[in-house]
Amino acid sequence: MTKYMDYTSPDTQFTFDMNQSPLFKKDNENLINVLGVQQLNTLENSSLLDIFLSRNNFVEPHYHQNASELVYCISGSVTVSMLNPFTNEILNFPISPGQVANVPQGWWHYEEALEDGTHLLAIFDAPQPQVILGSNILKLTPSSVMAHNYCMDENKWIETTARVQPNTYIGPSCAPVQSQGQAQPQMYNYRSYPQYPYRSPYAPYYPYR
Structure with a gap:
């Protein structure tokens, strides 16, 4: 599409x-900032996530x-893991400052920080890359569908996934459910930040309600 x-x-x-x-803040050491065409209207066909992990x-x-x-x-160290859909093999690539790992389009992947103070840039070849999160798949797919397809007891599936929250972004998120007034991870709607007249023809960066 010409724009x-x-x-x-x-x-x-x-x-x-x-x-x-x-974009998302678990705590002061684990957070993600976003840059897409909605934030910088001259960006064209690229975007970034600025990721901090402990x-x-x-x-x-x-x-x-x-x-x-x-x-x-940028700093610290991380293992970038991905599922090769052609070999059904999990590939693990530890990287440290100055090193990169490339995840092809559509590949299932995740990153684990190996030390405190890990800082990453995730660079995309789209102005607003779309994402499907594992937590959303687990929590938003009806429990009856999961249980029936994988020959499981539905109540056990519900119990097993009880702590999974949609839009987790940064895990683990296995702490006890927090009472009202305690700090909760924050997911931000980037559309609440200053917008510019240019509007991308692409789908929203992340699915918000």
Whole structure:
């Protein structure tokens, strides 16, 4: 699709502070900021996630149906894991600062921080890559469908997945259910941040309600 940007417009944006565009925050050491065409209207066919993780925290299993992902390690270290759909083999690639791992479009993958202070850039070849999260698959697929397809007792499936919350993004998320007033992981709707006249023809970056 051909699209045109009016670079003479006073609304044209050439810089953006990703610290002002949070996507998800588990705590002060585990959070994700987002940069897409909704934040920077001259970005065109690329986008970024700025990811901070502490040791043993994961970017949960997921896949991007419309984009490949290049994971660049800035600090700390991480294992990037992916399922090769051609060999049905899990591939594990430990990377440290200056190293990258490439995840092809549509491949199931996840990342585990190997040390505190891990900082990653996830670079996509789409202005707003779409995502299907493992937590959403587990929680939003009807329990009767899962139980019937995999020959399980439905009540046991419900019990097993009781702690799974949609849109987990950063795991593990296995702490006891928190009472009202305690801190909860924060998922942000990026559309609440400043918007520009340009509108991408692509689907929303992440599915929000």
